[in-house]
Amino acid sequence: MKSAYDVVVVGAGPGGSTAARFAAELGLDVLLLEKRQEIGAPVRCAEGIGTQVLRRFIEPDPKWVAQVINSCRIYAPNGKYIRLEAPGEGLILERKIFDRRLAELAAEKGATVRCKARVTGVLQEGETVTGVTVNAMGQEHRIHAQIVIAADGVESQVARWAGLNTMVKLAEMDVAAQYLVSGIRLEEPDACWFYVGRAYAPGGYAWVFPKRENLANIGLGITPLHTIKTGETALDVLNRFMAKHFPDASIVSMVVGGIPIDGKTRPISKSGLMVVGDAAHQADPMTGGGIANAMIAGQIAAQVAAKALRNGDVSAEALKEYDRRWHKEVGRAFKPLKQIVEEVIEYPDEFFNELADQLHDRPRLNLVDVFKIALRASPRLMWSLGQLVAMGWF
Amino acid sequence: MILIDYDRCDYCGACVGTCPENVIHLVDTKLFIDNDGCTDCKICTYGCPVRALTFVEEPKGGARREKRI
Known part of the structure; x- marks a missing residue:
């Protein structure tokens, strides 16, 4: 570890490692810090990701792909389900191996990676972030950086x-x-199985993400x-769910x-700082999925950092480009997505039951079909869905 | 004040993000609360997935109360 870098990235999850990788690839001198003694553990994730978006960053590898997903079941509270075909569209990852691979990629591109290195403070000159203080094995280090990327x-x-x-905020x-x-x-x-309705998970949903035929993330x-x-609490609700639906499961x-x-x-x-991933609240407001968005944000942050350093300008105004590009590429979908969620979580369980009654025996459904039918039942969704369509979704 | 049940805490950090005063800290796998800066808002107790945090009334004449006066 040196005392100064172009870029210091805090946190070696998918967002941080991706930022470090692209920053290094763009010729910057990068330090990637992870507070844990091991990158990738403990896992805090359901480990699902869309295949297409992942491919923008890395080719899927059987070493860290536990399961390829070809369809979804959406269960209504009455136990009937709608089946959506999605051949090859999703992957369930082994995050422990995947996260480490992403950090390795950063290292292969020239970034310095350190684990068991906890950031204890930020260095600032006026309003500008100029580095971090790090505790590594009991030793306090001051590390200067032109730009700090916080993916913590x-x-x-x-x-x-x-x-x-x-x-x-709690809400x-x-x-x-x-x-x-x-x-x-x-x-x-x-x-992948999804369970919607208050009976399963109030204000959210439950999932079964298989990793093998006898192993799955259930949450x-x-x-x-x-x-x-x-x-x-969430754990209480999960225990109730498990007792009812998977009473014989062993928890590993x-x-x-x-x-x-x-x-x-x-x-x-x-000035001098960009925030990436969960730290920047970048998980998808509908699914809660955060891996892909963090990687997209990490890449944008790296590109903005490279440009800022090339121009010798790390001012708040220069780094605002990161906010703008994030908003344009992903963030602007959040408002309509959140509105859909807020609308849908108010639906009584009978709504989902009726939808499942209508659709459970229909073959080859896709998400657009479900939205169309939901729209007929609830025209208030029109505005939010229209926003998403205008952005090129579907 | 907020009590931490270390037998339940899974050091996920959810409470850290929700604390309006930023007085909850996660150091490796151990959670710390600076009860002097805590305003007893109890938000962290609702955000905890495993009920590891509980609010308790401070004992009368406790150290913290004296400090406030």
Whole structure:
């Protein structure tokens, strides 16, 4: 570890490692810091990602792809399901191996990677972030950087220390709990199952993401407002779900966490600093999926950093380009997505039951068909869906 | 004040992100709360997926109360 770099990236999740990789590839001197002793662990994720978006960054490799997904089942509270065909469209990852591979890629491009190195503060000159202080094995280091990229997750401190408000409001967080379970027998190991409706997961949904025919991530996300109202936590709801639907499953791993979900446009950069991934609330407000968005943001941040350093200008105005490009490429879909979610979580369970009654025996459905039918049942969705269509979704 | 049940805490960091005062810190796998800066808003207790955080009334005449006066 030297005392100065062009770019210091804090956090070696998919967002941080991708930022480090592209920054190094663009010729910058990069340091990637991970506070844990091991990159990729503990996993805080349901490990699902779209194949197409992943391919923009890395070719899927059996070493870290647990399962290729070819279809989805969407379960209504009455137990009937709609089946959507999605051949090859999704992947369930082995995040422990995947995350490490992404960090290796950064290293292969020339970035310096350090684990068990915890950032304890930011260095600032006036309003400009100029580096970080790092505790590595009990030794305190001051490391200067032209640009700091904060990819330090839901528990992000770097952005808050630097004066950006990245606090997560309770109403804007999904609280999730998941078990990796064994000893089950899945009828279709290449299908993702989603459970919608209050009966399963109040304010969210439950999922079964298979990793093999007898191994799966089973989890759910709820709104903390449910916990305020009833005292029931995400883990309580999951235990209830497991007892009912998978009573014989053996638990080989437990994962819990909060996902910042919001439909707002918030400042995610300032002079000398860009914020990436969960730290910048970049998970998809509908699915809660954050891997792909973090990687997209990481790449943009790296490109903006390279340009800023080439021009010798790391001012807030120069780095605002990161905010603009993020918004244009992904962020602007968040508001309509969040509006759809807010509309749909108000639906009574009977709505989903009726939808499933109508559609459960229909072959070869896709998501557009479901939206069309939902639209007929609930015209208020029109505006939000129209926004997404205008952005080139579907 | 907020009590941490280390037998339940899975050090996920959800509470850290939601704390309006930013007085909850995750150091490796251990959670710390600076109860002096805590305003007893209880937000963290609702954001915790595993009920590892509980609010308790401070004992009367406790150290913190004296400090406030």
